[in-house]
Amino acid sequence: MKILLLTKKFPYPLKDGESQAIHGLSKSLSELGxxxxxxxxxxxxxxxxxxxxxxxxxxxxxxxxxxVDNTISAFDALGNLLRGTSYHISRFDLPAYHDSLTEWLLEETFDVVQLETLYLSPYVNTIRKHSEAQVVMRSHNVEHEIWERCSANISFAPKRWYLQHLTAQLKEYEQQQLNQYDLLLPITRRDESYFKTLGFRGESYVLPIGLETTCGEPRYDSYARPLSLHFIGSLDWMPNLEGLQWFLNDVWPGIHRRFPDLEFHVAGRNMPPSLQELRMKNVIIHGEVESSCDFVAAHSISIVPLLSGGGMRAKILEAMSLGRVVISTSIGLEGIDAKHRRDLFVADTPTQFVEAIADCLRRGRKLERIGRAAAIRFHKKYDRRVLAEKLLVRYHKLMRTAVEA
Known part of the structure; x- marks a missing residue:
């Protein structure tokens, strides 16, 4: 089977969830022939x-x-505002990409063209015009929902109004596109159900993120040392930055008062200067680390304080694969099949975070059992090879149906 992937970024290095998700599936499909x-x-x-x-x-x-120069432009944003079109989408709807796609489709035949995220949907008509390939949308999130949640958490009224306006345009576009695909691949069942409430009536198949465990086997030596917390994530993605700032401002002071010796280690790409220069007691700022594997493995507890976002968090799966104990908000955990206090901890308020950390500390060395349970859960549910095998079966069915039609 010949598959062409369209992506809105070069999926390397493998340091963010989108790149990891693209890599895990594409490599597995290649290994399957x-x-x-x-x-x-x-x-x-x-x-x-x-x-x-x-x-x-x-x-x-x-x-x-x-x-592609997709630098955010105030002039372009104003133009989209006046035209009533989605600025989120227009930044990725580019003549040069249409031309390159057309050239490739005219050169050879593909069985499937897979769009990685909504931002590639402007190219559906180009695909239909020059190819008989099945068009598949892999939806990493409900895109407009991320921005709805982000804008709701902004206190500055003019900025909140503007983001809400952009989000309404994005939602309208996402709804309009839903029934243009031959197959929709939501990343969670919850997303699939939500798309149906928006009017989706086509074929869908839920495909969770499948990660390649590039970090090797889980490491449990950190549980023999004093416990420490860590956060790692791309800090040019608004939900990550928003959640981390909330944790530092609203959650960490209470944790530090109760557990004055506990350390919180923070790492991430594209860290803003305000975080790089942060000075808080027992908060250690690392910036971008050379090895995320070594960083995560060094600290037993992984903090995921997301207040917005959607889909599945690859960083949670990566931490689970390394046998870390994850403490996440409910939003961060969406789409991940894991049980509170068996595989990880769920906390949505500052008090709940403090109590979850207290629970971890009370367990002492026995906390390792939750880390081991998390690793087992990851390999059972989110191994990239198993998920790709199931998707390939679905792709063959899609092609047979197209031939019969």
Whole structure:
């Protein structure tokens, strides 16, 4: 089977959830005998300047890129506001990418063209015009819902109004596109149900994130040392930054008062200067770390304080695969099949975070049992190879149905 992936960023390095999700599935499909090709936007925000592909991308039969300047422009944003079109989408609807896609589709035949996120949906008509491939949308999130949650948490009224207006345009666009695909791949059952309430009537198949466990086997030596907390995530993604700031401002003071010796270690890409220069007692700022595996493995407790966002959090799965004890908000845990106090902890308020940490400390070395349960749960539910095998069966069924029609 020949599959062409369309992505809104160059999916490397593998340090964010979107890149990890794309990598895990594409590599697994390749291992199962598919020819997987990639047409990636090489954006100014996530620019890849290398002349040769990284070894981790050797599973692609071919990779092509289109250089894209998607810098946020106040002038362009105003233009979209006046036209009533979605600025979120228009930043990725680009003539050069349409041209590159058309050229490739005219050169060879693909069985499936897989769109990675809603932001590739402007290219559906180009695919239909030049190919008979099945068009599949892999929805990493309900996109407008992320922005609804973000805007609701903004206190500055003009900014909140503007984001709510952009979000309404994005929601309208997302609804309009729902029934344009031959197959929709929501990342959770909850997202699938929500899409149906928005008017989706087509074929869907729930495909959770499947990660490659590049960090190796779980490590449990950290449980023999004094416990410490960590946070890691891309801090140019608004929900990550918003959640971390909430944790530092509203949650950490109460934790520090009760457990004055406990340390909180913070790492992440594109960390804003305000965090790099932060000075809080027992909060250690690392910035971007060389090895996320080593960083996560060094600290037994993983903090995921998301207040907005959607889909599934790859960082939770990565922490579980390493045998970490995750303490997450309910929003952060959406779509992940794990049980409170067996595989991880759920906390939504400052008091609940304090109590979850107190529970961890009371358990002492026995806390390792939850870390081990988390690792077992990950391998049972979110192994990339198992998920890809099931998807490939669904793709063959999709193609048979298209032939019969």
């Amino acid at each position: 598919c020819e997987v090709c990639l047409l990636a936007m090489n954006t100014s925000k996530h620019f890849f300047a290398g002349s040769t592909l990284p070894e981790q991308m050797s599973h692609y039969r071919e990779v092509r890129t289109v250089n």
